[in-house]
Amino acid sequence: MSADDQKRISGEAAAQLVESGMIVGLGTGSTAAWFVKALAARGLTGIKGVPTSEATAALATELGIPLLDLNDAPEIDLTVDGADEIGPGLSLIKGGGAALLREKLVWEASKRCVVIADAAKKVETLGKFALPIEVVAFGHLSTSRRICDALSECDIGMPPRLRLKDGAPVKTDGGNLIYDVACGRIEDPSALAAALKSVTGVVEHGLFLDLAEEALLGTDNGIVRLQP
Numbered sequence: 001m002s003a004d005d006q007k008r009i010s011g012e013a014a015a016q017l018v019e020s021g022m023i024v025g026l027g028t029g030s031t032a033a034w035f036v037k038a039l040a041a042r043g044l045t046g047i048k049g050v051p052t053s054e055a056t057a058a059l060a061t062e063l064g065i066p067l068l069d070l071n072d073a074p075e076i077d078l079t080v081d082g083a084d085e086i087g088p089g090l091s092l093i094k095g096g097g098a099a100l101l102r103e104k105l106v107w108e109a110s111k112r113c114v115v116i117a118d119a120a121k122k123v124e125t126l127g128k129f130a131l132p133i134e135v136v137a138f139g140h141l142s143t144s145r146r147i148c149d150a151l152s153e154c155d156i157g158m159p160p161r162l163r164l165k166d167g168a169p170v171k172t173d174g175g176n177l178i179y180d181v182a183c184g185r186i187e188d189p190s191a192l193a194a195a196l197k198s199v200t201g202v203v204e205h206g207l208f209l210d211l212a213e214e215a216l217l218g219t220d221n222g223i224v225r226l227q228p
C-alpha cells in the first residue's frame with residue numbers, strides 16, 4: 001500500500017469517529033485532507049468544522065462543511081489532524097505544513113485529539129524530522145540566535161534554518177516565519193519545549209506533547225490504534 005493509501009485509510013477511519021452535531025477541529029496537510037473528504041462524504045447533519053489553516057478552510061468550504069471560528073467554539077468535541085512524527089507516548093512533531101500555531105490553538109481547545117498518519121510517521125525517538133518553530137518576522141535573525149542558545153541548553157548543536165520556498169521566506173497564515181531545526185534526536189522533548197517557549201519572538205514550536213489521545217496509523221495491514 002502506498003503512503004498516500006495509508007493516509008487515506010487513516011483519514012477514513014477517523015471520519016467514523018464523528019457524530020452528528022459535533023464541532024470538529026479540522027487538521028492541515030495531506031492526511032487531514034483525506035479526513036475532511038471522508039467527513040464530507042458522510043453527510044452528517046449539524047456538524048461544524050473549525051479549520052486549522054486557510055487551505056483546510058478552503059477545502060472544507062468546497063466540500064460543503066460549515067465552518068466555525070475558533071472564537072465561537074469554546075469547546076471542540078474532536079480534532080483530527082496529521083503529524084510529521086509520532087514518538088513515545090504519542091509525543092508529536094507537527095508543522096511540516098507551517099500550520100502549527102493554528103493547529104495547537106485548535107488542539108488545546110479540544111476535548112479529544114486524534115492523530116492520523118501513514119505508518120512511516122511512527123518513530124522510536126523524535127527528531128529525525130526537522131522541528132518547525134514559528135517566529136515573529138520582526139527581528140527574526142536576532143530571535144534565531146536566541147533559539148540557538150535555547151537549543152544548546154538542550155545539547156542540540158544544529159542551527160535553526162529559515163524555511164524558504166522559491167527563494168523567499170515561507171509565511172504562515174498568521175504572517176509569521178518558520179525556522180526548522182534538524183535536531184537529530186530529541187532526548188527530552190519537554191525540556192526542549194520549555195526552552196523554546198522561553199524565547200521572546202518564538203510564537204510556537206511543533207512539539208505537541210500530552211495532547212493526542214489516540215493515533216490511527218494507516219498500515220499495510222489496516223488501521224493500527226496507538227494510545228499514549
Ligand code: 5RP
Pocket residue numbers: 027028029030031032081082083084093094095096097098099100103
Ligand atoms: C501541518 C502539519 C501536518 O499535519 C503534517 O505536516 C503532516 O502532513 P501530511 O499529512 O501531509 O504528511 O503539521 O502543519
